[in-house]
Every structure is written in structure tokens, then in C-alpha cells.
Amino acid sequence: QLQLVESGGGLVQPGGSLRLSCVVSGFTLDRYAIGWFRQAPGKEREGVSCISPSGGTLKYADSVKGRFTISKDNAKNTVYLQMNSLKPEDTAVYYCAADRGYVCYDVNYAMDHWGKGTLVTVSS
Numbered sequence: 001q002l003q004l005v006e007s008g009g010g011l012v013q014p015g016g017s018l019r020l021s022c023v024v025s026g027f028t029l030d031r032y033a034i035g036w037f038r039q040a041p042g043k044e045r046e047g048v049s050c051i052s053p054s055g056g057t058l059k060y061a062d063s064v065k066g067r068f069t070i071s072k073d074n075a076k077n078t079v080y081l082q083m084n085s086l087k088p089e090d091t092a093v094y095y096c097a098a099d100r101g102y103v104c105y106d107v108n109y110a111m112d113h114w115g116k117g118t119l120v121t122v123s124s
Helices: none
Strands: 003-007 010-011 018-025 030-039 046-051 058-060 068-073 079-082 092-099 117-121
Touching: 003 092, 010 068, 018 030, 018 092, 018 117, 030 068, 030 079, 046 068, 058 068, 079 092
Parallel strands: 010 117
Antiparallel strands: 003 018, 018 079, 030 046, 030 092, 046 058, 068 079, 092 117
């Protein structure tokens, strides 16, 4: 059974940083792309970032480029999203998702398997 569990969310002041983690089980990261998505209250879900199975392709939404960094540790079955220079508009529930073999052409690609999310609140 494929599972994804997010952690690392919380309350942070504008300009601060958080690192989200996505621990996966039931599959290996060298065969699945992992995407980070977010959904703010009253808004549609949007893709934030994606890392391909090989790790050779990284994609970011324009709204987070230069501030967020996606990475992974295959041995730990974990994907990270380092978020710096956070803004109030980054406030959302953040989800990680997985899709076998996808190479991250589009950060908004609808992946097959999803975690339950972790809340990030950016506020003073």
C-alpha cells in the first residue's frame, strides 16, 4: 500500500523559513516522481514543485522560484521542501503526491497518490 505522510508545517512569521518532509512507504523514490501542492482557503489547489524519479528534473511554480527548494533522500524514503522568505500568501495546506514514472513536465500534473497534508501559516 502506497503511503505519503507530510510533516513540518506550522506557524512562521513573514520572512521566515520552514522545511516540510514527505515520508513515503510502499514504493521507492527512484521510480516515482514526487510533487508538492498547496491549497489555500477558498482557492484551488496549485502545484508548487516536482522532483523526477532520477532527481535530475526539478520544477517550481513561478510564485516560489528562488525561495523554495525541493530535494530527496532515497535511502530515507523522504522528500523535502525547503521554504525560505515565506510570505503570507504562502499560507495553505501543503500536500505531497506521487506518480510512477512521471518526469515533471508540469508542476500542476494531477498525480495518483496523495498524503493528507500539513498546514503552513505565515503570519505576524
